[in-house]
Structures are given as C-alpha cells and as structure tokens.
Amino acid sequence: MSVETKQARKITVGGRMSNESFLTLFMIGVLVVLFGIACAIVPNFYLPQNMLNLITNNWYIIILGIGVTFLLITGNFDMSVGGVIALTGVLSVYFCQGANVSRNVLANGLGLPYGLALGLALLCAMGIGAINAFFIARLKVPSIIVTLGTMMLARGIAQVITRGAQRNTSLPDVFGVVGNIAIQGTSIKFSVVIMVLLVVAAFIFERMTVPGRRTYLIGANAEAARLSGITVGKHITFLYLTSALLAGITGILLASEFKAGVSSRAMGYEFDALVVALLGGVSIAGGFGSVLGMFVGAVILSVVTTSATGLLLSPDWQFTLKGIVTFIAILAQRFALDRRKG
Amino acid sequence: MNVKGAKEESIQTQLERSRAVRANIKKLYIYFVLALIVIIFSVAKLGQVEMFGRGHFLSPDSIINLLRTAVPILTLSGAFTLLMISGYIDLSVGSAMSLSAVVFALMILNGFPFLPALVITLILGIAMGALNGLLVMKLRITPVIATLVTLSLFKGIALLIVPDGLSAIKGSAEKVMPPWINDYARKNVLLGMPWAFFVALAVIAILVIVQRKTILGKYAAAMGGNRTAAELSGINVVKMGWLLYIIVGFFAVLAGVARASYMSLGDPLSGDGMELDNIIAVLLGGTAFSGGEGSVAKTIIGALIIMCVTTGLMTVIPAYWQTVAKGSVLLFAVVLNHLLIREKVKA
Numbered sequence: 001m002s003v004e005t006k007q008a009r010k011i012t013v014g015g016r017m018s019n020e021s022f023l024t025l026f027m028i029g030v031l032v033v034l035f036g037i038a039c040a041i042v043p044n045f046y047l048p049q050n051m052l053n054l055i056t057n058n059w060y061i062i063i064l065g066i067g068v069t070f071l072l073i074t075g076n077f078d079m080s081v082g083g084v085i086a087l088t089g090v091l092s093v094y095f096c097q098g099a100n101v102s103r104n105v106l107a108n109g110l111g112l113p114y115g116l117a118l119g120l121a122l123l124c125a126m127g128i129g130a131i132n133a134f135f136i137a138r139l140k141v142p143s144i145i146v147t148l149g150t151m152m153l154a155r156g157i158a159q160v161i162t163r164g165a166q167r168n169t170s171l172p173d174v175f176g177v178v179g180n181i182a183i184q185g186t187s188i189k190f191s192v193v194i195m196v197l198l199v200v201a202a203f204i205f206e207r208m209t210v211p212g213r214r215t216y217l218i219g220a221n222a223e224a225a226r227l228s229g230i231t232v233g234k235h236i237t238f239l240y241l242t243s244a245l246l247a248g249i250t251g252i253l254l255a256s257e258f259k260a261g262v263s264s265r266a267m268g269y270e271f272d273a274l275v276v277a278l279l280g281g282v283s284i285a286g287g288f289g290s291v292l293g294m295f296v297g298a299v300i301l302s303v304v305t306t307s308a309t310g311l312l313l314s315p316d317w318q319f320t321l322k323g324i325v326t327f328i329a330i331l332a333q334r335f336a337l338d339r340r341k342g
Numbered sequence: 343m344n345v346k347g348a349k350e351e352s353i354q355t356q357l358e359r360s361r362a363v364r365a366n367i368k369k370l371y372i373y374f375v376l377a378l379i380v381i382i383f384s385v386a387k388l389g390q391v392e393m394f395g396r397g398h399f400l401s402p403d404s405i406i407n408l409l410r411t412a413v414p415i416l417t418l419s420g421a422f423t424l425l426m427i428s429g430y431i432d433l434s435v436g437s438a439m440s441l442s443a444v445v446f447a448l449m450i451l452n453g454f455p456f457l458p459a460l461v462i463t464l465i466l467g468i469a470m471g472a473l474n475g476l477l478v479m480k481l482r483i484t485p486v487i488a489t490l491v492t493l494s495l496f497k498g499i500a501l502l503i504v505p506d507g508l509s510a511i512k513g514s515a516e517k518v519m520p521p522w523i524n525d526y527a528r529k530n531v532l533l534g535m536p537w538a539f540f541v542a543l544a545v546i547a548i549l550v551i552v553q554r555k556t557i558l559g560k561y562a563a564a565m566g567g568n569r570t571a572a573e574l575s576g577i578n579v580v581k582m583g584w585l586l587y588i589i590v591g592f593f594a595v596l597a598g599v600a601r602a603s604y605m606s607l608g609d610p611l612s613g614d615g616m617e618l619d620n621i622i623a624v625l626l627g628g629t630a631f632s633g634g635e636g637s638v639a640k641t642i643i644g645a646l647i648i649m650c651v652t653t654g655l656m657t658v659i660p661a662y663w664q665t666v667a668k669g670s671v672l673l674f675a676v677v678l679n680h681l682l683i684r685e686k687v688k689a
Contacts, residue, residue: 141631144486149669150673153665156666160663162662164662316501316506318498319495319498320502
C-alpha cells in the first residue's frame with residue numbers, strides 16, 4: 001500500500017517530464033546522432049539544401065502520418081491511406097478531364113469544373129474512410145483486416161478507372177498549379193506549406209482540444225472511456241474520416257504535381273506512414289505518442305533513406321533498411337522507457 | 343400464468359430453433375458459396391471469351407490448371423488458419439514466400455540438386471518463423487507491427503539477392519536454369535496433377551488432424567479464446583505461439599518453392615498479396631476475427647473460392663478488375679463472418 005502511494009506520488013511530482021515528452025526528446029537525440037554520423041560519412045550531406053530536402057521531400061508521408069498517428073494512439077491501424085491516395089488522384093484527374101474530347105477512352109473524363117472535381121474526389125476519399133469507420137466502429141472488426149480490404153478496394157477502383165495504367169491527357173492547365181507552385185525565391189512547394197499548417201493544426205488538436213485528449217483516453221482504456229461518457233464509436237469514425245481526408249488531400253496534391261492520375265501511385269505509403277509513427281514513439285498498446293514525435297520520426301527515416309541513397313546503395317536497400325530501423329526503434333524506445341521506470 | 347409460461351416456452355423453442363438453423367447455415371454455407379460460384383462460372387457463356395475458347399470452366403484442363411495455380415495458397419492457408427485461431431496474425435507470409443522462391447531458384451541455378459535445395463529453403467522458413475515468434479512472443483511487439491516489419495525485411499532481402507538490373511532469379515546466357523525445376527509443380531504425376539499438389543493435399547490432411555485431434559489444435563483455440571485463461575490453466579502460451587509461427591513460416595516456404603518451381607524463376611515480388619489471400623480464405627472459412635474458433639478444412643474451401651473467383655473473373659473481365667474483386671470479396675467475407683458469428687457473441 002505505502003509502496004503504491006509512493007510510486008503514485010513519484011509520478012505526479014511536478015516538474016517531471018511526461019513519458020511522451022521524454023520519448024520525443026530521446027528520438028530527437030537519436031536524430032541528432034544519426035544526423036552527425038550521416039554528415040561525417042555521406043558526401044555533401046551537410047549542405048543546407050540537403051537539410052531542407054530532408055523535410056520538404058517527405059511532406060506526403062508526414063501528412064499521412066498525422067492521421068495514422070492519431071488512429072494508432074487509439075489502437076487502430078489505417079492501411080488504406082496508400083490506396084486512397086491513388087483513388088483520389090485518379091478520380092480528381094478523371095473528373096477534370098474534358099468530356100468527349102478524344103477517341104482514346106483514357107483521355108475522356110467527365111469535364112467537371114476544377115473545384116467541383118476536387119470536392120467530389122475528396123468526398124470519395126472520405127467515403128473509403130466511412131467504410132473503414134463503419135466496419136471498425138460499428139461491426140467491431142479488427143482494423144487491420146478492414147483497412148487492408150479497403151486498401152484493395154480503393155486501389156482497385158483506381159485501376160479500373162485508369163484501366164490499370166494512368167490518365168494524364170486533356171487536363172485543364174489549372175490542374176497542375178497546386179502541386180507545383182513554390183514560395184517565391186525558394187524551392188519550398190505549396191504542398192510543404194500545407195504540410196506545416198496541418199502539423200501545427202494537429203499539434204493544437206492533440207494538446208489543447210477536448211477531442212484531442214479523448215483520443216488518448218480511448219487508447220489507454222476504451223472501456224473506461226466509454227463508461228466516462230465518451231462516444232468511442234463516434235470518435236473513431238471522426239479519426240478515420242480525418243485520416244482518409246488527409247490521404248485525399250495528399251492524393252490531389254501528388255496528382256497535381258505530376259499532372260497525372262496513376263493507379264500505382266503511393267504503393268507502400270501506408271507502411272511508411274506507420275513506420276514514421278512508430279519511430280516517433282507512438283505505441284499501439286496504450287494511448288501513447290504525439291504528432292511532434294511522428295514528425296521527428298519522419299525526419300529520422302528521411303535521414304536514413306537519404307544517406308542510403310547518398311552512399312549509392314541500390315534502391316532495393318530501402319525495404320531492408322526500413323525494417324531494421326523500425327525494429328531497432330521499437331526496442332530502443334522500450335528499453336529507454338523501462339530504464340526510466342526503474 | 344400458465345399461458346404465459348407456455349408462450350415463453352414457445353419463444354424459447356423458437357429461439358433455439360433459429361439458433362440451430364443459424365448454426366447449420368454457419369456450418370454449411372461455405373460449401374454452397376463454392377458450389378454457387380462454380381455453377382455461375384460454368385453457366386456463364388465463357389466459351390465466347392477468347393481465353394476460354396479451349397473449353398468450359400469445368401473442363402478437365404481448366405480444373406487441373408486451377409488446382410495447379412492454387413497449390414501455394416492450399417499449402418499455406420491451413421497453417422495460417424491455426425495461427426489466426428490462436429489470435430495471432432502473420433502478415434509476412436507473402437514476403438517469406440518471395441524470399442524462399444528467390445533463395446530456392448538461386449540454389450537450383452547454381453547447380454544444387456532438388457532435395458538439398460528444398461531442405462535448406464525449409465530451414466530458412468523455420469528461421470523466418472522463429473524470428474516472427476521471437477518478435478511477437480518474446481519481445482511482445484504487437485503481431486501486426488512485428489510481422490509488417492519482417493514483411494519489409496524479407497522482401498528487402500529478396501530484392502537484394504536478385505542482381506541489379508534483373509527482375510528475378512532466372513536463367514541467362516551464361517547460366518541456364520535446369521529445366522527440371524518445373525518438375526515439382528508442373529510435371530504430371532497422377533490425374534494430371536504434379537507432386538506439389540499432392541504435397542499440398544498431405545499438408546492439408548495433416549493440419550486438419552492437428553487441429554481436430556491433437557493438443558496443439560486445442561491449445562491454439564484456447565489461446566485465441568482467452569489468452570489469460572489459457573496461461574492460467576497451464577498452457578505455455580509463449581512456446582505454443584512460437585511453434586505456430588514456425589509452422590506458418592515452414593509452410594510459407596513450401597508454398598514459395600511451389601511457386602518458384604511453377605514459374606521456373608525466383609521472383610522477389612511473387613508472394614505479394616499472399617497475406618491478403620490467406621486472410622480472405624480464413625475469413626470465408628468462418629474463423630473468428632479474434633481467434634478462438636475456426637476450421638482448417640473450411641479455410642481450404644475458402645481458398646478454392648478465391649481461386650475460382652480470380653480465375654473465373656480473369657476469363658470474363660479485364661485483369662485490372664482483379665483488385666476490386668478481391669477487396670470486395672474480403673469485405674463481403676467480413677460481413678458474412680460478422681453476421682454468422684454475432685450470435686455467439688450475444689449468447
């Protein structure tokens with residue numbers, strides 16, 4: 001009894017960092033060390049442009065990571081984000097393409113106005129999110145199974161619309177603007193700005209709003225959350241819709257950047273999004289993790305993959321590296337937390 | 343009072359009857375689904391389609407072809423079912439298949455005889471299963487995450503083994519792939535079926551017996567039903583889980599060898615999507631999502647359903663419909679599974 005209270009007091013003593021902040025700091029430390037090593041052995045790694053690229057080249061993974069992080073905190077997976085990107089990209093192109101302009105089927109679309117096309121594409125993305133939410137929140141099916149199914153569904157629809165290839169002709173000029181404009185005088189794209197805005201918004205949501213804190217409660221103990229009056233199903237639904245929406249935004253930006261709707265776009269991004277969340281210390285076990293940590297995780301992954309490329313390793317190394325890095329990160333974080341407890 | 347009691351009783355019997363009907367449906371529906379699909383594809387005028395000019399969906403040729411291509415999933419899905427019954431999951435099976443296909447093809451290409459190559463690849467499979475077991479059971483990493491990590495790892499290694507500039511391990515001008523690599527999965531042994539098919543049948547038979555008659559099957563169900571209770575009643579959950587992962591790794595590799603032999607090359611992407619096919623087969627077979635109950639035999643029927651649907655669809659609609667079809671079948675299986683299992687949860 002006395003031991004318990006002592007421990008309880010130990011945790012509540014003011015000034016002591018929360019485990020989340022501790023892990024984020026820990027991963028920042030790892031990042032700094034990795035960065036130092038990379039600067040030492042990879043040629044030209046220290047150049048400012050390269051450092052900027054580390055963040056700006058990964059904007060899509062970070063945007064996806066936001067949705068995946070929140071879901072992971074509640075103990076749910078979203079493996080459908082890659083498929084949703086492909087679907088939204090293809091759909092936005094399909095809606096924008098002029099109607100009856102060519103005898104080539106892939107050149108003909110619906111000829112909708114630009115804004116309407118994007119809106120509809122985003123709605124379809126959220127439709128996939130709604131399917132996820134329905135199965136997971138209502139039917140209580142494990143999220144991994146459902147989202148793998150919707151991943152195939154979304155990518156499959158994209159493949160049907162593009163006949164397994166891509167659509168890239170008879171697009172209005174305005175379509176390629178969003179993904180390609182940059183801040184004047186810099187190489188920072190509009191997409192990166194959106195990414196930063198979304199991360200800030202997610203950070204505020206996580207730290208300062210009631211729903212944000214509820215996310216953690218649900219993850220820590222869904223039953224307790226339900227008993228204390230949180231409508232868990234509604235909240236999960238909201239998070240899945242958000243995740244799908246974020247993937248949809250990413251899909252439109254990518255489609256605009258390449259001015260094409262490619263059905264094989266974003267293959268494996270769901271895994272990358274999961275990896276950056278895990279690198280950032282998100283734990284599926286107990287309502288644990290943060291968007292800031294995910295951001296740090298994304299930069300770590302970026303440092304590792306960029307170094308691999310800089311060292312002229314074959315691209316085939318990427319899969320192996322991601323696997324090893326994630327594995328080490330999970331173990332290191334657990335070790336760090338155990339040491340801290342003891 | 344009396345009337346009320348009788349009424350209650352009749353409601354009771356009605357309830358019981360509906361429960362019995364539901365249980366029967368649950369027991370038998372999968373055979374109907376398979377029969378229905380076969381009938382649909384047989385009745386549909388596939389003869390008009392170019393690819394099926396050779397004959398009917400039920401012609402011996404097409405049945406033999408279907409079963410030969412189904413060998414990998416038939417070999418693997420039984421073990422996968424056992425693992426899912428115990429409440430765990432292995433998403434790395436596809437990558438394990440790819441890696442074993444690559445390793446096997448590489449050894450054959452470099453002059454290994456069939457049996458040593460097979461044995462070494464199977465040992466690799468045991469090692470891969472043991473690695474999954476280590477991550478999930480010993481280090482207690484969530485199964486989904488642990489096996490996703492190994493998925494990436496195995497796939498990466500497979501890609502690294504294949505030399506730069508080649509898409510797969512295959513014969514070239516300098517090194518010829520021995521033609522007998524085909525023998526295992528293509529050469530007619532009996533009734534037009536190759537060795538690999540009979541191996542798959544034997545595997546299925548063994549796993550059905552393991553699930554129904556041995557202690558491993560009972561333990562798997564106990565673990566999936568309630569892990570804590572299983573632990574408290576003296577089952578060594580860690581050891582059992584580890585064993586199940588090793589079994590899955592072993593059969594994933596056997597499936598990979600069959601695939602490599604069938605295609606006579608080691609493709610590092612050949613196993614992609616295998617985990618999904620297996621999940622679909624297991625869910626169609628009525629295994630509960632969270633484990634605790636299920637049947638190896640029904641999973642095999644589920645696997646045949648997938649093969650019929652994919653092969654059948656390939657003959658009527660373009661290949662790019664394949665993914666949508668599979669995704670829909672998966673979600674359909676989830677709904678079906680939910681409807682049939684709901685009863686048990688309520689009771």
